[in-house]
Amino acid sequence: MMEQAFFLILAAFAVGAALSVIIQRSPIYSAFSLIGVMACLAATYIMLKAQFLGAVQLIVYAGAIMVLFVFVIMLLNVRKEENTLDKHRYLWLLALPFAATLIVEVLYTILKVTSDFTSLPEMAKRPIIGDSQSIGYGLFTSYLMPFELTSILILLAIVGSVILARREKE
Amino acid sequence: MVPLSWYLALSAVLFTIGAVGVFVKRNVISIFMCIELMLNAVNLTLIAFSSFYKEASGQLFVFIVMTVAAAEAGVGLALVIAVFRNRESLNTDDTNLLKL
Numbered sequence: 001m002m003e004q005a006f007f008l009i010l011a012a013f014a015v016g017a018a019l020s021v022i023i024q025r026s027p028i029y030s031a032f033s034l035i036g037v038m039a040c041l042a043a044t045y046i047m048l049k050a051q052f053l054g055a056v057q058l059i060v061y062a063g064a065i066m067v068l069f070v071f072v073i074m075l076l077n078v079r080k081e082e083n084t085l086d087k088h089r090y091l092w093l094l095a096l097p098f099a100a101t102l103i104v105e106v107l108y109t110i111l112k113v114t115s116d117f118t119s120l121p122e123m124a125k126r127p128i129i130g131d132s133q134s135i136g137y138g139l140f141t142s143y144l145m146p147f148e149l150t151s152i153l154i155l156l157a158i159v160g161s162v163i164l165a166r167r168e169k170e
Numbered sequence: 171m172v173p174l175s176w177y178l179a180l181s182a183v184l185f186t187i188g189a190v191g192v193f194v195k196r197n198v199i200s201i202f203m204c205i206e207l208m209l210n211a212v213n214l215t216l217i218a219f220s221s222f223y224k225e226a227s228g229q230l231f232v233f234i235v236m237t238v239a240a241a242e243a244g245v246g247l248a249l250v251i252a253v254f255r256n257r258e259s260l261n262t263d264d265t266n267l268l269k270l
Binding site (some may be wrong): 049069091154 | 179220225239250260
């Protein structure tokens, strides 16, 4: 009961902050709202007993990626988004039915799928898996190949972003 | 005990908000942030299933998704800087041609 109340509070905060991301005109406020969403999601991960990923969410997403966003926004000195939405009112007319379809579809599927979900008895006996030990074990046994490929991807991203953002010399 | 469907519903709502944001936003950085929001929503789904099945694979996927998101943010923001240097604008309406 307590847990459900806590979840509802977190969910309300997350949805509110997510709405704020798309309603705010100024990108810097959007970025701060997105940090709020990520903090709520980190708390949700911890509720799901995925403590390690909760910490990684805060450190990597809220700590590193969003700092990069805020840094670029401030570097480029982005002013408020001009009021181009009036020019593109048809986009709202397009987006709202799209969103309604998407949400109804997804919620219908969720209700259909999860109605017979909790009836798997052998799941209750398995140990808890959210700690860093089980994640590290998985990463270095069955998922070793993706893990190593990820390091190559990161290397490519570093080189690529340096080349893209470099100022060309005449 | 929070039912699984609540987590999935929250994830669906966040994903939809992100998708709508990609449609209606005009600023490249805002569109980017909406994509990050959608990635986070999917991560929540993966972790919820992983935790309810007590199966670590979902959390490993999330770990890799986070790495890819970090790489994507790095390259994407470098692209944003390069585009801004050429066009002096972040509005997607001003950036509708690949050539300069």
